[in-house]
Amino acid sequence: MAKIGIGIIGTGSIVNTYVKCIEEIENAELIALYTKSSSRVAAVEKHFGVPVFDDIDKLLALSEIQLICVCNESGNHGSAILKAAAAGKHILSEKPLEVTPEKIDEVIESCKKHNVILGCVLQNRCSKDYMLAEKTIKEGKLGKLLMGNAHINWYRNKEYYATNPWRGTKRIDGGAAFMNQGIHTIDLLLNLMGGVKSVFGNVKTMVHSIEGEDVGIGVLNFESGAIGTITGGTALYPGYSERLEIYGEKGSILLEGGSIIQWNVQDSDKPVSIAAVSDGSGASDPTSIGHQNHKTVIQDMIGAINENRKPLVDGAEAKKAVEVITAFYRSSEEEKLIKI
Numbered sequence: 001m002a003k004i005g006i007g008i009i010g011t012g013s014i015v016n017t018y019v020k021c022i023e024e025i026e027n028a029e030l031i032a033l034y035t036k037s038s039s040r041v042a043a044v045e046k047h048f049g050v051p052v053f054d055d056i057d058k059l060l061a062l063s064e065i066q067l068i069c070v071c072n073e074s075g076n077h078g079s080a081i082l083k084a085a086a087a088g089k090h091i092l093s094e095k096p097l098e099v100t101p102e103k104i105d106e107v108i109e110s111c112k113k114h115n116v117i118l119g120c121v122l123q124n125r126c127s128k129d130y131m132l133a134e135k136t137i138k139e140g141k142l143g144k145l146l147m148g149n150a151h152i153n154w155y156r157n158k159e160y161y162a163t164n165p166w167r168g169t170k171r172i173d174g175g176a177a178f179m180n181q182g183i184h185t186i187d188l189l190l191n192l193m194g195g196v197k198s199v200f201g202n203v204k205t206m207v208h209s210i211e212g213e214d215v216g217i218g219v220l221n222f223e224s225g226a227i228g229t230i231t232g233g234t235a236l237y238p239g240y241s242e243r244l245e246i247y248g249e250k251g252s253i254l255l256e257g258g259s260i261i262q263w264n265v266q267d268s269d270k271p272v273s274i275a276a277v278s279d280g281s282g283a284s285d286p287t288s289i290g291h292q293n294h295k296t297v298i299q300d301m302i303g304a305i306n307e308n309r310k311p312l313v314d315g316a317e318a319k320k321a322v323e324v325i326t327a328f329y330r331s332s333e334e335e336k337l338i339k340i
């Protein structure tokens with residue numbers, strides 16, 4: 001089986017997850033990494049045992065690399081993607097794909113122009129229980145959808161923001177609790193509930209010394225006529241497992257920490273294969289997020305390259321949550337309902 005050569009942009013905490021996944025995937029091979037800090041080159045090379053460049057062009061010039069994984073700070077994803085696309089590499093970017101819908105449009109266009117595949121890592125879409133719920137809901141077994149709620153009432157300590165100063169900044173993190181942590185569950189909610197017509201948001205910075213919000217709420221009006229709410233935060237001690245609630249005319253399904261906790265669907269038996277163990281929720285500790293769902297996303301991306309098809313989450317899909325989150329921010333600032 002021909003191996004896909006992979007290069008990684010960024011050398012932060014999430015990169016360990018990628019290296020572990022690539023090691024476990026038979027038809028994937030880690031070729032090299034890029035770090036913007038020259039002082040880190042030697043240490044990272046020693047740690048991962050592959051070449052590390054502090055010149056992005058040198059990484060992108062390697063012909064053995066077909067796929068670039070973009071793992072740097074969120075608001076720097078776009079510039080990395082534009083360079084990788086121009087070099088003819090397929091791209092799998094960490095979430096959020098970029099921090100504004102406009103920047104996302106720009107990278108989607110560039111990938112189209114250079115004929116490369118663009119995927120985004122929103123790995124909770126691969127959680128087994130979520131997929132069971134998704135299948136049932138998309139088959140219409142809940143009937144007309146009435147209400148969808150997402151609660152990501154998480155906690156991050158002061159050190160989380162202090163150690164890496166891009167976190168919580170508006171320009172590079174794109175905000176904070178919703179854009180960085182909440183985005184996963186917001187993406188799941190939108191994937192199940194469909195298009196959004198308008199939102200009202202109220203976000204605040206109440207505990208941490210950051211620009212972005214550490215507490216926030218949002219109200220959603222879906223195109224279908226259904227309604228929804230989102231609550232989130234990184235100041236909500238001790239941090240509870242994220243929760244997703246979908247209510248329809250014929251029943252409801254509730255998930256917590258990626259696992260189904262309530263299944264009350266009139267025409268559908270409770271599924272037998274409910275995951276016994278979730279892939280880690282990260283409610284209070286970002287390092288507790290498991291790597292299995294990332295592995296599935298990388299395998300899917302390799303499949304997309306080999307079969308020349310769309311990846312699980314393409315640019316247009318990845319844009320949806322960012323569009324809603326930035327609309328919450330605007331709504332909060334302008335104190336009005338925002339049409340999407």
Ligand SMILES: NC(=O)c1ccc[n+]([C@@H]2O[C@H](COP(=O)([O-])OP(=O)(O)OC[C@H]3O[C@@H](n4cnc5c(N)ncnc54)[C@H](O)[C@@H]3O)[C@@H](O)[C@H]2O)c1
Nearest residue numbers: 010011012013014015036037071072073074094095096164
């Ligand atoms: N999908 C997920 O569940 C998940 C989880 C964590 C992070 N992420 C995403 O991954 C991206 C990177 O996040 P992260 O948590 O790895 O960021 P991070 O703060 O650990 O690292 C980000 C960048 O900062 C620099 N950096 C990190 N440690 C450094 C050090 N000791 N000295 C000098 N420079 C250093 C590196 O350039 C690195 O690429 C973000 O877009 C984030 O949203 C996704």
